[in-house]
Amino acid sequence: MSRKKSKVKKHPPSKPSKAVIGSTAKKPAKAAKVARTVGAGTDPKRVAAILVKLDQAYPAATCELKHENPFQLLISTILSAQCTDLRVNEVTRTLYKKYPNPEAFAHANPSELEQEIRPTGFFRNKTKSIMGASKGILEKYKGEVPRTMEEILTLPGVARKTGNVVLGTAYGIASGVVVYTHVIRLSRRLDLTKHEDPKKIEQDLIRVIPKDTWIKFSHQLIWHGRRVCIARKPRCIDCNLEPICYSKDKTI
Numbered sequence: 001m002s003r004k005k006s007k008v009k010k011h012p013p014s015k016p017s018k019a020v021i022g023s024t025a026k027k028p029a030k031a032a033k034v035a036r037t038v039g040a041g042t043d044p045k046r047v048a049a050i051l052v053k054l055d056q057a058y059p060a061a062t063c064e065l066k067h068e069n070p071f072q073l074l075i076s077t078i079l080s081a082q083c084t085d086l087r088v089n090e091v092t093r094t095l096y097k098k099y100p101n102p103e104a105f106a107h108a109n110p111s112e113l114e115q116e117i118r119p120t121g122f123f124r125n126k127t128k129s130i131m132g133a134s135k136g137i138l139e140k141y142k143g144e145v146p147r148t149m150e151e152i153l154t155l156p157g158v159a160r161k162t163g164n165v166v167l168g169t170a171y172g173i174a175s176g177v178v179v180y181t182h183v184i185r186l187s188r189r190l191d192l193t194k195h196e197d198p199k200k201i202e203q204d205l206i207r208v209i210p211k212d213t214w215i216k217f218s219h220q221l222i223w224h225g226r227r228v229c230i231a232r233k234p235r236c237i238d239c240n241l242e243p244i245c246y247s248k249d250k251t252i
């Protein structure tokens with residue numbers, strides 16, 4: 001029987017990719033564990049094709065939270081939890097006039113601040129985080145948002161997602177991949193991970209996405225999730241990734 005040449009395009013159902021095994025070849029047990037959790041679509045050629053297509057579709061993708069400095073971006077990112085960037089931008093348009101710096105937020109009247117950020121939801125917790133982070137920046141970092149993940153994570157209410165947004169967008173430091181709702185959904189649809197936990201998804205993405213594209217990739221995936229690969233009914237007919245997407249959610 002003659003053998004046909006196989007192409008990379010088809011989704012290998014359970015075999016781990018050579019790239020994943022290759023990177024951990026001296027530790028078979030660890031390699032097997034990685035292969036079970038990282039999405040099977042992580043062949044380097046396929047990942048490169050995804051990055052090219054994202055570049056073509058979103059060459060100018062960037063953070064959509066309006067800000068004039070790293071501190072404002074930190075506050076806007078805290079406010080953006082469970083809220084749209086549009087709503088956050090509406091709130092911060094006046095908020096940053098009243099509270100122009102960490103001092104102003106650190107000494108705010110909590111009840112007033114709660115009402116001012118109320119439209120973004122979870123306003124009590126967000127008020128505590130904003131005031132706590134502002135105090136931390138003043139007391140530990142001389143009024144400047146720190147530039148390392150280790151330091152930024154010491155601020156109340158700041159987790160890796162916020163740290164990655166601020167370090168990547170405000171300082172151009174590739175500290176990791178921003179993982180939140182759109183990135184979680186798309187990474188799974190594009191078969192780059194099998195996890196649901198954001199920390200594990202970030203580890204999977206860090207493993208397969210080249211470091212020099214982490215910042216851009218995060219923005220592009222978020223843009224794609226907002227514009228085309230939407231949660232309920234992805235617009236696959238308009239998606240340039242469709243030929244290399246194996247998602248069961250595809251609508252064509």
Ligand code: SF4
Pocket residue numbers: 189190228229230234235236239240241242245246247249250251
């Ligand atoms: S083909 Fe559909 S499911 Fe796949 S990435 Fe594009 S929009 Fe999302």
